[in-house]
Amino acid sequence: MTIAAIIFTAILTNNFILAKFLGICPFLGVSKKTGTAVGMSIAVIFVMVLATAVCFPVNILLVKNNMTYLQTLVFILVIAALVQFLEIVLKKYIKPLYNALGIYLPLITTNCAVLGVVALNIQENYTFIESITNSFGAGVGFMLAMIMFSGVRERLEGNDYPKFWEGLPITLVAAAITACSFLGFTGVVEGIFGA
Amino acid sequence: MADKKSLGKEFSKGLIAENPVLRLVLGTCPTLAISTSVENSIGMGIAASFVLVCSNIVISALRKVIPSKVRIPAFVVIIAAFVSIVQMFVKAFAPALDASLGIYLPLIVVNCIILGRAEAFASKNPVLASTIDGIGMGVGFTFAISLMASIREFLGAGNLSLKVLGFGTNLTDIFNLGETDVLTAIGLEPILIFILAPGGFFCYGLLMACANKLAEMKGKPKAELKSCDSCPLATSCAIKIEGKECAK
Numbered sequence: 001m002t003i004a005a006i007i008f009t010a011i012l013t014n015n016f017i018l019a020k021f022l023g024i025c026p027f028l029g030v031s032k033k034t035g036t037a038v039g040m041s042i043a044v045i046f047v048m049v050l051a052t053a054v055c056f057p058v059n060i061l062l063v064k065n066n067m068t069y070l071q072t073l074v075f076i077l078v079i080a081a082l083v084q085f086l087e088i089v090l091k092k093y094i095k096p097l098y099n100a101l102g103i104y105l106p107l108i109t110t111n112c113a114v115l116g117v118v119a120l121n122i123q124e125n126y127t128f129i130e131s132i133t134n135s136f137g138a139g140v141g142f143m144l145a146m147i148m149f150s151g152v153r154e155r156l157e158g159n160d161y162p163k164f165w166e167g168l169p170i171t172l173v174a175a176a177i178t179a180c181s182f183l184g185f186t187g188v189v190e191g192i193f194g195a
Numbered sequence: 196m197a198d199k200k201s202l203g204k205e206f207s208k209g210l211i212a213e214n215p216v217l218r219l220v221l222g223t224c225p226t227l228a229i230s231t232s233v234e235n236s237i238g239m240g241i242a243a244s245f246v247l248v249c250s251n252i253v254i255s256a257l258r259k260v261i262p263s264k265v266r267i268p269a270f271v272v273i274i275a276a277f278v279s280i281v282q283m284f285v286k287a288f289a290p291a292l293d294a295s296l297g298i299y300l301p302l303i304v305v306n307c308i309i310l311g312r313a314e315a316f317a318s319k320n321p322v323l324a325s326t327i328d329g330i331g332m333g334v335g336f337t338f339a340i341s342l343m344a345s346i347r348e349f350l351g352a353g354n355l356s357l358k359v360l361g362f363g364t365n366l367t368d369i370f371n372l373g374e375t376d377v378l379t380a381i382g383l384e385p386i387l388i389f390i391l392a393p394g395g396f397f398c399y400g401l402l403m404a405c406a407n408k409l410a411e412m413k414g415k416p417k418a419e420l421k422s423c424d425s426c427p428l429a430t431s432c433a434i435k436i437e438g439k440e441c442a443k
Contacts, residue, residue, distance in 0.1 A: 164407035172400030
C-alpha cells in the first residue's frame with residue numbers, strides 16, 4: 001500500500017472515531033467547543049506519532065526475544081512513561097507549547113486511540129515509515145471528526161427536544177448522522193489509488 | 196460492610212441503577228465497536244468482567260501498600276497483567292473470538308470501567324466488597340453490551356447469534372433458514388446500517404434515552420458524562436482544577 005493510500009484510508013474510510021470507535025471519551029467530552037477540540041486533537045496527534053516511533057523499536061525487541069505476549073503490558077507502560085516525560089520536557093523547555101497542550105497530556109495516557117493505533121500498526125505489519133504515516137493520518141482523522149462534530153454540537157445547543165433526550169442521547173444520535181456522512185467515503189481510496 | 200444487605204446492594208447497583216454503560220457512561224469504545232453481534236458481545240463482556248473482578252481483588256488487597264502518588268501507574272500495570280492473561284487464554288481456546296475482537300481485546304487495558312472502578316471503589320474498600328462490585332459491574336456491562344448487540348444484529352443482519360464461547364445456536368438455525376436471515380424470510384429487508392458505525396451511535400443514543408426516561412419516571416437524575424467524578428485521573432487533572440470542562 002502506498003503512503004498516500006495509507007494516510008487517506010486512516011483519515012477518511014477508517015476514521016478512528018467514526019468508523020473504529022477509538023477515542024470516544026474525548027469525542028463526547030471535549031467536542032463542545034471548537035477551541036478545546038483543536039487543542040485536544042493536536043495533543044493526540046503529537047502523542048500518537050511519538051508513541052508509534054517509540055513502540056516500533058520496542059516491538060522489534062520483543063519479537064526478537066520471543067516475548068510478544070508482553071506487548072500490551074509494555075506498550076501501555078511505554079505510553080504512560082512517554083506522556084509523563086513529554087509533559088516534563090515541555091514544561092521545562094517549550095513553555096508556550098506546554099501552556100497550549102499541557103492540560104490535555106495526562107488524559108491521553110488512558111486514551112484508547114493511542115494504544116489502539118500502536119496495536120493496529122503491529123496487526124497490519126506496517127514498516128516504520130508506514131506506521132508513522134498511519135498514526136499521523138489517524139490523528140488527523142481524529143482532529144477532523146472532532147472539529148466537524150464540535151460544529152454540529154454548537155448547533156444542537158438550545159434546540160427543543162424531549163427532556164430525556166437532552167445531553168448525551170441527542171449527542172450520540174448527532175454522531176450517528178456525522179458517521180453516516182463518513183460512510184460515503186467507502187471505496188474512495190480504493191478508487192483513487194487502486195489499492 | 197460485611198453484612199449481607201450492603202453486599203447485595205453492591206452487586207445490584209451495577210446492573211441497573213449504576214449500569215456502567217448506560218448510567219455512568221464508561222467503556223463506550225468497546226460498547227460501540229463490539230456490539231455488532233451478540234456472540235462477540237458476550238465474549239467481550241466475559242473477558243472484561245474477568246479483568247475487572249481480578250484487578251479489583253488485587254488492587255483492593257494492595258490498597259494500603261500502594262503509595263497514593265504512584266497508584267495510577269500501579270493500577271495500570273495490574274490491569275495490563277490480567278489483560279495479557281485473558282489475551283493468551285482467548286488466543287489458545289477461542290481463536291475465532293480473538294480474530295473478531297481484534298485490537299479491542301488488548302484495549303481492555305484502557306477501558307475506563309476497569310480503571311474507573313479501581314480508583315473509585317477498589318482502592319477504598321475491602322476485598323470482598325470490591326469483588327462483589329466487580330462482578331456486579333461486569334454483569335451490568337455484559338448485559339448492556341449484549342442488549343445493544345441484540346438490537347443491532349437483529350435489525351442489521353436479521354439474525355441473533357446466541358452463543359457463548361462457541362456453544363449455543365443462531366436464530367437462523369432455530370428456524371432452519373440456512374443462508375437466509377429472519378427478516379428476509381418474513382418479507383422484510385435487514386437494515387444494513389445498524390451493523391455499521393452510524394447504527395452503533397444511534398442505538399447507543401436510543402438506549403441511553405430509554406434509560407433516562409426510566410430514571411426520570413423513578414425521579415433519578417439522567418445519565419451524564421460525569422467524567423470528573425468517575426474519571427480515574429480527576430485528582431491530577433488540570434482541567435478539573437481550573438474548573439473547565441473535562442477532556443476525558
